[in-house]
Amino acid sequence: MIDVEAIIEVKNLQLSLAGNTAIDGIDHVFQLNKNIGIVGETGSGKSSLLRLIAGLEQPNEGTVFFKNERVLGANEKLIPGHPKIVYLSQHYELRNNYRIEEILSYNNLIEDEAAVSIYKLCEIDHLYKRWSDELSGGEKQRVALASLLTQQPEVLLLDEPFSNLDIIHKRKLLSLLKNIQATTGVSFITVSHDVQDILSWSDEIIILQNGKIIQSGTPDHLYHQPINEYCAALLGYYELLSTKNQSFSDFTQIKTSDEDKSLLIRPSYFTITDNKTNAIKGIIKNIEFFGNYFLIEVMVNDVNIKISTAIKSHTVGEEVFLTSTIDRFWFL
Numbered sequence: 133m134i135d136v137e138a139i140i141e142v143k144n145l146q147l148s149l150a151g152n153t154a155i156d157g158i159d160h161v162f163q164l165n166k167n168i169g170i171v172g173e174t175g176s177g178k179s180s181l182l183r184l185i186a187g188l189e190q191p192n193e194g195t196v197f198f199k200n201e202r203v204l205g206a207n208e209k210l211i212p213g214h215p216k217i218v219y220l221s222q223h224y225e226l227r228n229n230y231r232i233e234e235i236l237s238y239n240n241l242i243e244d245e246a247a248v249s250i251y252k253l254c255e256i257d258h259l260y261k262r263w264s265d266e267l268s269g270g271e272k273q274r275v276a277l278a279s280l281l282t283q284q285p286e287v288l289l290l291d292e293p294f295s296n297l298d299i300i301h302k303r304k305l306l307s308l309l310k311n312i313q314a315t316t317g318v319s320f321i322t323v324s325h326d327v328q329d330i331l332s333w334s335d336e337i338i339i340l341q342n343g344k345i346i347q348s349g350t351p352d353h354l355y356h357q358p359i360n361e362y363c364a365a366l367l368g369y370y371e372l373l374s375t376k377n378q379s380f381s382d383f384t385q386i387k388t389s390d391e392d393k394s395l396l397i398r399p400s401y402f403t404i405t406d407n408k409t410n411a412i413k414g415i416i417k418n419i420e421f422f423g424n425y426f427l428i429e430v431m432v433n434d435v436n437i438k439i440s441t442a443i444k445s446h447t448v449g450e451e452v453f454l455t456s457t458i459d460r461f462w463f464l
Contacts, residue, residue, distance in 0.1 A: 139164040139287060139319055140185060140217075145194035147180055147343075154180040155191070156343035162287075167313070168321045169330040169351075171366055172340035178323040179222075181340065182289050185321065187213030198287070218285040222292035224276035226264040232275055233260040240282040247282050253315060254278035254308065270301045274308070281316065288312075290322040294329040302329060309333070327366050331355075339363050355398070357462050364396060364464065369427075371397040372464060373435055393463035399427060399440035401461070402454045411453035416446055430454060 140162040147155040155177050162168055170178050183189040185196055190205035197203065198214045206212045213219070227235055240247050251257045254274045259267065267275065273293070280288065293309075294302045310333065312318065324330045327337065331351050338348040339362075347359040351367075358364040361372065372394040405411055414430040414437065421444070428439045430452060437454065446452060 138162065139199060140321075141197045142181075142185065143195050143197070145181070145184055145196070146192045147177075147184060147189060148192055149180065153343050155184065158194070158343070158345055160338065160345060160348070162319075162321060163336070165317065165319055166335040167319070167330075167333055169327070169334035169337040170321065170323045170340060171325070171327045171330070171337060172346075173362075173366075174325065176340040177343040178325075178340055179291055180343070182219070182291050182321065182323050186217060186219035186289050188219065215283070216286040217289065218280040218283055218287070219289040220273075220276060220280060220291065220293065222295055224273045226267070226272055226275060228264060230264050231260070232256065232262050232264065232267070235264065235275065236260075236279055236282070239279045241284055242282050250278050250281045253311060254281070269296055270304070273297075273305070277308075277312075281312065281318070285318055287319045287321065290320060292323055292325065294324060294326070306333065328368070331367070339366060356396075356458075358396070358464070361464060369399055369438060371435070371437060373397060375463075396462045396464055397437060399438045401456060401458055402430075402437060402439050403457050404428070404430075404439065404441070404446065404452045405455045406453075407455070408453050411455050413451065413453055416448050416450045416452060419444065419446070419448060 138161045142158055142160050145155050145158040158181065170181060172178050180189065184191055185203070187196070187203050187205050187209070190207040195202055198217060201214070203214045203217065204212055236247070236251065248257065254277055256271065256274050256278055259271060259275065264272070293305060297305060309320065313320065322330050322334070330337070334351055336348060337351050337354055339346045339354065341362055347354060347363050354363060355367045358367060364370045374394050412432055414432040416428060417431045417436070418429040420427045425440045425442055426444045428441060428446065430437045430439060432454070439454070
């Protein structure tokens with residue numbers, strides 16, 4: 133029996149597709165009322181895991197449970213899955229040659245008044261009389277989402293929901309999902325190839341590689357304490373400085389007894405200071421503008437360190453001094 137605070141548990145899940153291993157012995161417990169993000173490189177098994185949870189794939193081995201009830205797969209049930217788990221494909225196809233009001237009515241399992249509230253929440257109440265082929269991609273996605281929500285799910289599986297959206301519509305969708313959760317209490321499990329799309333709103337992130345869970349935890353923990361370089365790279369820009377590197381001695385406040393380790397450096401870990409005491413001297417080699425911040429590249433001997441800052445107050449070629457902004461560094 134799974135913990136009462138858990139909503140989904142997967143045990144020893146294994147899946148092969150076209151003779152290749154897609155999922156390789158995954159065990160995990162998904163907690164109730166959490167936003168779970170699943171990330172990894174292309175081919176890591178993200179979508180396969182989501183489809184197994186939805187019941188859309190039949191595992192070669194292993195089991196999926198929803199609140200201690202086994203989720204039946206595609207080979208066991210005409211309409212596979214669990215009625216409280218719904219799945220939004222990254223393609224969010226709608227039936228052709230149907231008005232939106234017809235598509236919505238076919239899947240609606242709640243009272244009309246409650247359904248209308250969902251349609252307003254998803255901002256599609258003005259689309260009722262439109263034909264499905266007249267909608268934009270974002271409108272189709274919101275219609276598909278609203279249609280799933282009227283089935284009263286407890287878990288909503290989102291497969292690459294941000295992949296086909298520009299930055300404006302990504303923000304709009306993220307705001308919508310937050311409103312949906314606040315209004316309905318539904319739990320989200322979201323697959324994304326770009327962790328930046330889900331980093332800010334995930335309570336837990338699961339990192340997959342070659343069909344296995346490599347690391348899982350809070351976004352903050354994974355960002356600052358990745359288990360290996362693969363996990364570090366997925367969470368954002370980084371540098372690794374070997375303790376054997378001659379420049380390592382410049383980082384006077386950093387100590388380690390393991391000479392085989394490398395120091396993880398992220399852009400927020402250092403700042404430019406006017407105080408030269410216990411600081412590291414470097415030369416600015418490049419400055420890049422990213423809208424809400426600048427990324428300043430500083431050369432310290434033979435090591436490039438990138439620093440994020442909100443204000444551009446330095447120039448290329450300038451000598452600067454760096455100080456660390458965190459109390460404890462992480463070594464890989």
